[in-house]
Amino acid sequence: MKDIRFDNVTKSFPTRSGTPFVAIRDVSLAVAEREFVAVVGPSGSGKTTLMRMAAGLDHPSEGSVRVGGREVTAPGPDRAVVFQQFALFPWKTVRENIAFGLRCKGVPRARQDEIVAHYLKLMSMEGTEDRFPHQLSGGMQQRVAIARSYAIEPDVLLMDEPFGALDAQTRTVMQEELVRLTRKEPRTVLFITHAVDEAVYLADRVVVLARDPGRLREIIDIRPTREAEDWDSRPIDQVMDLASFTHLRTQVWRLLRDQIRPDD
Amino acid sequence: MHGLPQAEPTNATIRPGAAARRSPGWRISRRVRIGLASLIGTFALWWLLTDITGVIGPHRFPAPAEFWAAFVQIAIDGYAGGTLITQAWYSTRLVIMGFLVAIATGVPLGLLMGVSHRAEALLNPAFLLVRPIPPLAWIPLAIVWLGLGDAAKILVIWFAAFVPSVINTWTGVRGVDRTLIAAARVHGAGELRLLWEVIIPGSLPMMFTGLRLSLQASWTTLVAAELVGAFFGLGRVLDAAYRDINPPMIAVAMLAVGVLGALTTRLVAVAERRLIPWRS
Ligand SMILES: Nc1ncnc2c1ncn2[C@@H]1O[C@H](COP(=O)(O)OP(=O)(O)OP(=O)(O)O)[C@@H](O)[C@H]1O
Ligand SMILES: [Mg+2]
Numbered sequence: 001m002k003d004i005r006f007d008n009v010t011k012s013f014p015t016r017s018g019t020p021f022v023a024i025r026d027v028s029l030a031v032a033e034r035e036f037v038a039v040v041g042p043s044g045s046g047k048t049t050l051m052r053m054a055a056g057l058d059h060p061s062e063g064s065v066r067v068g069g070r071e072v073t074a075p076g077p078d079r080a081v082v083f084q085q086f087a088l089f090p091w092k093t094v095r096e097n098i099a100f101g102l103r104c105k106g107v108p109r110a111r112q113d114e115i116v117a118h119y120l121k122l123m124s125m126e127g128t129e130d131r132f133p134h135q136l137s138g139g140m141q142q143r144v145a146i147a148r149s150y151a152i153e154p155d156v157l158l159m160d161e162p163f164g165a166l167d168a169q170t171r172t173v174m175q176e177e178l179v180r181l182t183r184k185e186p187r188t189v190l191f192i193t194h195a196v197d198e199a200v201y202l203a204d205r206v207v208v209l210a211r212d213p214g215r216l217r218e219i220i221d222i223r224p225t226r227e228a229e230d231w232d233s234r235p236i237d238q239v240m241d242l243a244s245f246t247h248l249r250t251q252v253w254r255l256l257r258d259q260i261r262p263d264d
Numbered sequence: 265m266h267g268l269p270q271a272e273p274t275n276a277t278i279r280p281g282a283a284a285r286r287s288p289g290w291r292i293s294r295r296v297r298i299g300l301a302s303l304i305g306t307f308a309l310w311w312l313l314t315d316i317t318g319v320i321g322p323h324r325f326p327a328p329a330e331f332w333a334a335f336v337q338i339a340i341d342g343y344a345g346g347t348l349i350t351q352a353w354y355s356t357r358l359v360i361m362g363f364l365v366a367i368a369t370g371v372p373l374g375l376l377m378g379v380s381h382r383a384e385a386l387l388n389p390a391f392l393l394v395r396p397i398p399p400l401a402w403i404p405l406a407i408v409w410l411g412l413g414d415a416a417k418i419l420v421i422w423f424a425a426f427v428p429s430v431i432n433t434w435t436g437v438r439g440v441d442r443t444l445i446a447a448a449r450v451h452g453a454g455e456l457r458l459l460w461e462v463i464i465p466g467s468l469p470m471m472f473t474g475l476r477l478s479l480q481a482s483w484t485t486l487v488a489a490e491l492v493g494a495f496f497g498l499g500r501v502l503d504a505a506y507r508d509i510n511p512p513m514i515a516v517a518m519l520a521v522g523v524l525g526a527l528t529t530r531l532v533a534v535a536e537r538r539l540i541p542w543r544s
Binding site for chain 1: 443449
């Protein structure tokens, strides 16, 4: 397993006017091995940008991003990404999409089929393997994207609002499933979301970002409470009714609300 | 349980293609009907303007009967050195050869320019200079170099059809969704797999736009080149009929070019549908 370290990371983008636009300023954050960190923040606070740098799709303007102690220079299959816009290959069927990373790794065909079947079942999508993405609902597309990333069993999972397009019911199922999966086979996870509930339920720690420019606002430790009250062995709706849960959720929510200005 | 309607499993109710298979069939029959109506209407109008009212005189445009006579003449006895079939085949063969040479060179070059900024920087200036030259302007040079035979025709078609293939393939590659490229990379794809499984399929729709334009350019240029100088072909028939002041034969040759152009375009469309099955 590998950890992720952002050290004094600043990311600016060039603009037409010449003065660079600062998307992220001086963020330092360490995600330990097998730790699940959720990032919440208002739109435009640089969540996606942060994730792209960990993936090697963008590079910090200042500071460094390291995964497993090594400076990130390019994308690699040790860090699978679930994109905000699914990014399924439109010309590949569900089966081919899920198996894509496995083929890249040179996994034998028979084993690929097993893994694909396993995830189709897990995502309750049996029978859709020969469909193209455009023949699926948004929620189904998102599940395929998640399966494609899980399938390669990466050391680090980078997920950008992976449940954003799911209906409430599927979303709950997927959240429970993610808890089950990541507790059974813990991975280093950087999980981006808009939903405070989701962040508190899933994560060991919740990172709250502020915006203009995007920066670190607060980190809230969830894990001690979760372990003390044994959230993982309870169903999600029960957890969300616990006083300890609502307390943490309110705490995160306040930090977010404070930055919503009148012009929003 | 009885009495309750059994819900079918979703994958059986929305099996892909089941719905798609029905609607085009219905659409084609409707299209065929409209197409037939349009053809009959055109024919009636033609007949009306020539034979019935005489608005268009026989020296300008043939009446249906004259057209038919010219068609029979070239189909059976031949005209300008060959029957309709030989002349048409002669032109079609050159178009196909020129077109294939053009796309076999143009598509890879477009891919290269789309993928490599260095190749683009190197080739684009030359391209910008050559592109505005109308393809037909190459005909004299081609004839000077290679004479009136097949080689000159293929060269001219190549000049004409090459540019649309390159430009559209190149644009297609540039237009491939960046997130898909990122998705391929983060799941471990190397350069070759990226090209073959993401960039090429992603640019296929634009590539086919290019192929259609290339094919059209191939016919235009070939007919023009044959008009300028050729031993056989539909352009040669047009030229001979013009010299003989034979409007019915001109019309027959024009229609033949139209029909062949439509048929070859259809072939490209069929290939497109086969190669891009994921487009709804
Ligand atoms: N390639 C780019 N060029 C210029 N500006 C960019 C680029 N990518 C992101 N930005 C800017 O950086 C800021 C942060 O963007 P980012 O996509 O990381 O936000 P986010 O927190 O993921 O927002 P959302 O919740 O809406 O997805 C935004 O203001 C955005 O406009
Ligand atoms: Mg985002």
